[in-house]
Amino acid sequence: SQQGEEDPQALSIQEGENATMNCSYKTSINNLQWYRQNSGRGLVHLILIRSNEREKHSGRLRVTLDTSKKSSSLLITASRAADTASYFCATDRGNTGKLIFGQGTTLQVKP
Amino acid sequence: DAGVTQSPTHLIKTRGQQVTLRCSPKSGHDTVSWYQQALGQGPQFIFQYYEEEERQRGNFPDRFSGHQFPNYSSELNVNALLLGDSALYLCASSLGVKLAGTQYFGPGTRLTVL
Secondary structure, rough: EEEOEEOOEEHHHHHHHHEEEEOOOOOOEEEEEEEEEEOOOEEEEEEEOOOOEEEEEEEEEEEEEEEEEEEEEEEEEEOOHHHOOOEEEEEEEOOOEEEEEEOOEEEEEEE | OOOEEEEEEEEEEEOOOOOEEEEEEOOOOEEEEEEEEOOEEEEEEEEEOOOOOEEOOOOOOOOEEEEEOOOOEEEEOOOOOOOHHOOEEEEEEEEOOOOOOOOOOOEEEEEEOO
């Protein structure tokens, strides 16, 4: 069963615009991770945020975590065509490495 | 530094057959997890191996089994294949089952069951 739910399911923007994806989950967690997947290939880790953190940055990526609302958001600033991919959030409840994924957001960035 | 590798890349089997998928973890990693990703869905956790033992298991039948070798590489075996087993199988490696660090994924094996 899926723990997280991403919103929106699909997003289409122009190059240079910002893209925001949201993730909601059901149970308490120890950390939440965001991954990118290009065309059904392997997953690329983007960022990990722990339950005691509220915000993290990595390059053009900004992730927030609100444990009271059981939600997270991923912001990609100044998007590029190469950012076109599916983005997944994954939660780890007990620091065990067992990741529970959402169904993902498909992002299309038009040149 | 080699990342996570998986073999084969693609595989076609018929119903009832058995399949073995292989994974070599990233250098320095000792924990391997397997995930199944059906088309259009997020990956689902199958099981995790650490110190050559299955440490956690997701909601998958006993037809799915695995093994971890002393060099930390791992195999996923699926018996009595069903059409619904068609999916991308992903292997992920990490360091230490309790460290909750980043998991690195391989490129996956795409299994088609006819």
